[in-house]
Amino acid sequence: MTREEAFEFLDRTARGIAEMFGSTCETLVHDMGDPAHPILSIYNGHVSGRSVGSTMDILGTDRLLDETALVTDFVNLNATTPAGQQIKSSTFHLIGDGYNLALGINFDYTSLVFANRILVDLISADSDLQSAMWQGGESRLAAIFDECLATVGKPVQSLTKRDRMKVIALLDQRNAFSFRKSVPYVARHLQVSRYTIYKYLGELAESGGEPEEDSGGN
Numbered sequence: 001m002t003r004e005e006a007f008e009f010l011d012r013t014a015r016g017i018a019e020m021f022g023s024t025c026e027t028l029v030h031d032m033g034d035p036a037h038p039i040l041s042i043y044n045g046h047v048s049g050r051s052v053g054s055t056m057d058i059l060g061t062d063r064l065l066d067e068t069a070l071v072t073d074f075v076n077l078n079a080t081t082p083a084g085q086q087i088k089s090s091t092f093h094l095i096g097d098g099y100n101l102a103l104g105i106n107f108d109y110t111s112l113v114f115a116n117r118i119l120v121d122l123i124s125a126d127s128d129l130q131s132a133m134w135q136g137g138e139s140r141l142a143a144i145f146d147e148c149l150a151t152v153g154k155p156v157q158s159l160t161k162r163d164r165m166k167v168i169a170l171l172d173q174r175n176a177f178s179f180r181k182s183v184p185y186v187a188r189h190l191q192v193s194r195y196t197i198y199k200y201l202g203e204l205a206e207s208g209g210e211p212e213e214d215s216g217g218n
Contacts, residue, residue: 001096002096003096003098003099003101006094006096006099006101007029007040007041007099007101009094010029010094010101010102010103011029011040011041013027013103014027014028014029014041014042014043014103014104014105015027015043017105018043018044019043021107023044023046024044024047024107024108024109024111025044025047025105025106025107025108026042026043026044026045026046026047026048026104026105026106026107026108027042027043027044027103027104027105027106028040028041028042028043028045028050028103028104028106029041029042029101029102029103029104030091030101030102030104031100031101032065032070032071032093032100032101032102033099033100033101035064035065035070036055036062036064037055037057037065037070037102038053038054038055039051039052039053039054039055040052040101042054047085047087047106047108048081048106049083058079058081058087058089058104058106059079059080059081059082060081060082070100071093071095071100072093073090073091073092073093074089074090074091075090075091075092076088076089076090077089077090079106084110085108085110086108086109086110086113087106087107087108087109088106088107088109089104089105089106089107090104090105091103091104091105092105113199113202116198116201116202116205117195117198117199117202120198120201120202124177124178124183138179138180138181138185140179141176141179141182141185142185144171144174144176145167145171145176145185145186145189148167148170148171148174148176149167149189151166151167151170152166152167156189156190156191157191159190164190164192164200165200165203165204167190168186168197168200168201168204169204171186172201172204177201183197183198
């Protein structure tokens with residue numbers, strides 16, 4: 001396959017993916033034979049604000065890539081743009097005689113994060129009926145929280161993001177978020193914002209309830 005044939009294939013693929021997944025999915029073809037990895041073609045470039053010829057990456061930097069990064073595929077990684085957009089990013093290389101091209105896919109799921117927050121609010125209730133009728137309200141929530149924190153085995157000040165997400169997952173499994181004012185309570189005792197609790201719940205929903213390892217970008 002010649003360089004022209006390789007580019008035509010990747011460009012056609014990029015255009016098709018952008019059309020299939022819509023305006024929040026940016027696709028592009030990079031010239032990875034150049035450490036500056038300039039963009040040869042791009043679709044839905046409004047996602048990142050880039051155009052053909054740009055050497056900026058999805059993170060808003062124009063740093064030269066090292067030799068390993070120039071030939072390595074990156075699949076389904078999280079990235080945040082300078083504008084604060086949440087992106088899932090992948091890069092796939094096509095290397096041949098005299099060329100190194102790459103297909104980049106950047107899906108902006110920022111709106112889904114906010115939609116998930118709305119859905120969490122819609123399906124939440126002040127309390128579950130059982131706890132309202134027979135249990136001790138906040139004292140019961142406090143007991144569940146303490147048990148879940150003890151399972152992680154660290155003081156709150158030492159918790160990593162993964163640790164906090166594990167606590168959130170355990171609380172969710174025990175229906176702790178059905179208690180009245182559970183999100184403010186958990187946020188206060190984990191020393192994070194309410195928004196962070198909703199964000200963690202959304203990430204757990206995406207990963208099937210299991211906290212993922214802390215996670216680069218095209």
